[in-house]
Amino acid sequence: MARINDVxxxxxxxxxxxxxDTEPFHADWEARVFALNSAxxxxxxxxxxxxxxxxxxxxxxxxxxxxxxxRWFHAIRVxxxxxxxxxxxxxxxxxxxxxxxxxxxxxxxxxxx
Amino acid sequence: MADRFAAGARVRTVHHDPTHHTRLPRYARGKRGxxxxxxxxxxxxxxxAQGRGxxxxxxxxxxxxxxxxxxxxxxxxVVLDLWESxxxxxxx
Numbered sequence: 001m002a003r004i005n006d007v008x009x010x011x012x013x014x015x016x017x018x019x020x021d022t023e024p025f026h027a028d029w030e031a032r033v034f035a036l037n038s039a040x041x042x043x044x045x046x047x048x049x050x051x052x053x054x055x056x057x058x059x060x061x062x063x064x065x066x067x068x069x070x071r072w073f074h075a076i077r078v079x080x081x082x083x084x085x086x087x088x089x090x091x092x093x094x095x096x097x098x099x100x101x102x103x104x105x106x107x108x109x110x111x112x113x
Numbered sequence: 114m115a116d117r118f119a120a121g122a123r124v125r126t127v128h129h130d131p132t133h134h135t136r137l138p139r140y141a142r143g144k145r146g147x148x149x150x151x152x153x154x155x156x157x158x159x160x161x162a163q164g165r166g167x168x169x170x171x172x173x174x175x176x177x178x179x180x181x182x183x184x185x186x187x188x189x190x191v192v193l194d195l196w197e198s199x200x201x202x203x204x205x
Contacts (some may be wrong), residue, residue, distance in 0.1 A: 008139065026178070047164075053162040
């Protein structure tokens with residue numbers, strides 16, 4: 001079953017944006033999401049393939065609406081709950097109730113500034 | 114375990130459609146290509162993505178496809194890194 005990430009060769013997305021964007025992060029929270037994911041993989045909480053899987057299984061409408069690091073943050077939340085590090089309720093409480101658990105909230109309350 | 118394919122081997126990708134993560138993209142399924150070189154052995158991502166610890170460790174190959182084979186047009190080549198499980202020998 002094709003997932004929303006697997007769009008190679010699909011028409012309608014327009015030309016590829018080849019702008020040379022040298023800034024790796026556009027907000028501090030993006031750098032924190034990057035570092036958090038690196039630490040969780042390094043500590044063996046999950047592997048990089050599980051992370052990719054979690055990104056790919058975002059609901060398509062959320063996936064397309066989310067930014068790159070919003071997708072990463074979604075995957076981290078899904079995996080932290082799946083691996084039993086935190087419960088969905090704990091996460092939701094810490095995120096101010098806007099995020100939701102598995103499959104919820106494209107970027108939650110963590111949208112860019 | 115010996116590599117199944119050598120540089121220059123003609124291969125065809127499998128035509129699977131799994132519900133789980135796969136490193137074989139949809140546009141490259143059932144397509145003919147040529148092995149450029151082996152790139153080293155790695156756990157099969159399709160299995161390790163499921164959180165399983167029993168992913169087979171396989172050779173990963175750089176495989177070149179003609180753009181025309183993938184897209185029906187274009188004169189360039191496209192190189193993909195593909196696990197051995199996703200490749201079958203193509204008769205010559």
